[in-house]
Amino acid sequence: MLRYALVFSVGLAGLCLAASSDPSNGWNSNLSWQTPAALQAMDLSHNTKPIMYLFNQPWCGACKRLKETFQQEGDKISKLSQKFILVNVGGDDNSGFGEAFAPDGGYIPRILFAEPSGTLRPDLKNPANQKEYAYFYDSMDKVRAGMKNALKLLGSQGKAETSEQPAAASATSQTKPEVSEL
Ligand SMILES: *[C@@H]1O[C@H](CO)[C@@H](O)[C@H](O)[C@H]1NC(C)=O
Numbered sequence: 001m002l003r004y005a006l007v008f009s010v011g012l013a014g015l016c017l018a019a020s021s022d023p024s025n026g027w028n029s030n031l032s033w034q035t036p037a038a039l040q041a042m043d044l045s046h047n048t049k050p051i052m053y054l055f056n057q058p059w060c061g062a063c064k065r066l067k068e069t070f071q072q073e074g075d076k077i078s079k080l081s082q083k084f085i086l087v088n089v090g091g092d093d094n095s096g097f098g099e100a101f102a103p104d105g106g107y108i109p110r111i112l113f114a115e116p117s118g119t120l121r122p123d124l125k126n127p128a129n130q131k132e133y134a135y136f137y138d139s140m141d142k143v144r145a146g147m148k149n150a151l152k153l154l155g156s157q158g159k160a161e162t163s164e165q166p167a168a169a170s171a172t173s174q175t176k177p178e179v180s181e182l
Contacts, residue, residue, distance in 0.1 A: 026071070033088040035088065051118065052112075076144055104132065109136065111135055
């Protein structure tokens with residue numbers, strides 16, 4: 001009986017390792033993505049890095065487009081991203097987050113920032129897109145501007161960053177996010 005239990009738990013551990021081998025979910029494995037479970041296991045009491053949550057699903061078209069942008073232009077944020085804890089919230093992990101993480105709707109993709117302590121900061125919106133779908137981003141430059149803005153307000157090293165004007169909102173081809181059913 002005991003032997004059976006041991007074999008069973010080893011099997012489960014193997015599954016967990018396999019599942020977390022690429023926490024990037026295809027959003028550029030050069031970036032230091034964490035799973036929500038890994039974040040939960042962290043002791044944030046001495047953490048100095050703001051947290052960036054990226055909510056996405058594999059079946060969502062706007063997510064696929066942004067994912068492609070991350071794959072191709074991820075180097076634009078690779079240095080900046082080292083000053084953050086990046087959390088990739090995809091698939092079933094989405095259901096583990098409450099309404100606080102959907103301040104203006106449960107659409108995807110959306111990006112939220114939290115203080116190093118873990119306190120969510122819904123006031124940190126897309127600098128180029130504050131009115132509706134304020135956590136939706138459709139370009140790497142806008143993601144970068146949002147991260148810079150967050151770092152300026154939340155990061156211990158924020159003062160070392162040169163401030164940069166947020167990318168101007170493109171009045172034309174704004175991609176509408178898809179509303180998720182979460
Ligand atoms: C990751 O970094 C390596 C080395 O700089 C580069 O060759 C590769 O294209 C990068 N991968 C992505 C997905 O950006």
